[in-house]
Amino acid sequence: MDLKDAGLTENENKVYLALLDLGSSLAGRISRKTGLHRRTVYDVTETLIQKGFLSYILENNRRVFTASDPNHVIVAIEEKKNLLIPFVAELHKKFSSSKNKEQTNFYRGKNGLKIVFENQLKYKDIFILGANREAYNSMPYYFKWFNERRKQKRVKLRVITSDKSIGPKILAETRYLPEKYSSPMVLNIYGNSVAMILWGKNPFAIVVEQEEFASSYRKYFELMWKVAKK
Numbered sequence: 001m002d003l004k005d006a007g008l009t010e011n012e013n014k015v016y017l018a019l020l021d022l023g024s025s026l027a028g029r030i031s032r033k034t035g036l037h038r039r040t041v042y043d044v045t046e047t048l049i050q051k052g053f054l055s056y057i058l059e060n061n062r063r064v065f066t067a068s069d070p071n072h073v074i075v076a077i078e079e080k081k082n083l084l085i086p087f088v089a090e091l092h093k094k095f096s097s098s099k100n101k102e103q104t105n106f107y108r109g110k111n112g113l114k115i116v117f118e119n120q121l122k123y124k125d126i127f128i129l130g131a132n133r134e135a136y137n138s139m140p141y142y143f144k145w146f147n148e149r150r151k152q153k154r155v156k157l158r159v160i161t162s163d164k165s166i167g168p169k170i171l172a173e174t175r176y177l178p179e180k181y182s183s184p185m186v187l188n189i190y191g192n193s194v195a196m197i198l199w200g201k202n203p204f205a206i207v208v209e210q211e212e213f214a215s216s217y218r219k220y221f222e223l224m225w226k227v228a229k230k
Helices: 010-022 027-034 038-051 071-098 109-120 133-138 140-152 166-170 211-227
Strands: 054-059 062-067 103-108 125-131 156-161 173-176 185-190 193-198 204-209
Touching: 010 027, 010 038, 010 054, 010 062, 027 038, 027 062, 038 054, 103 109, 109 140, 109 185, 109 193, 109 204, 125 211, 133 140, 156 211, 185 211, 193 211, 204 211
Parallel strands: 125 156, 156 173
Antiparallel strands: 054 062, 103 204, 125 185, 185 193, 193 204
């Protein structure tokens, strides 16, 4: 178990977890449990007291330490989050002012592809050209969750594919092209972006954010939509 996300150092993490196991304890017992030098234990307990993760009472002029309720971990994380909000807001201002309106980004792996699809939920329409079952085989649980949120946000989805099994899976307005036009490359068009996605064991995407580029592909999609069959 690791509580570094709550702002604890490695040694603080060891001491706090040891106290949860041991219950109220003297520094010597904590030292034996953690393998830390007794002097180190005293230093660490001081910082943990300051952070609110433990308390102590005096018995025969010796400190007996007790771990705080684990709910304090959540409180500590929330405090860190609240402290970071103004800082992140300033970073976002700088990011927005310096961000190029035309850019190309590369994403690799399933986590990278999730970032691409999460961005699509910010727009009212998504157009997919060449959808194939490989995407749903790669991340079935994610796409089920994605489609539920898409419907909640009322994001419209239109799909052109050569795979007759695609429509029922994604519950979108779907049209079909002959199987001879199938391709491993899938195009997702949304906002001013076009994501060119290649699925497989190591999926990757190239996302081009450029208004004219996206507009051209959207026109191409509408042309293919007229050609495709219901």
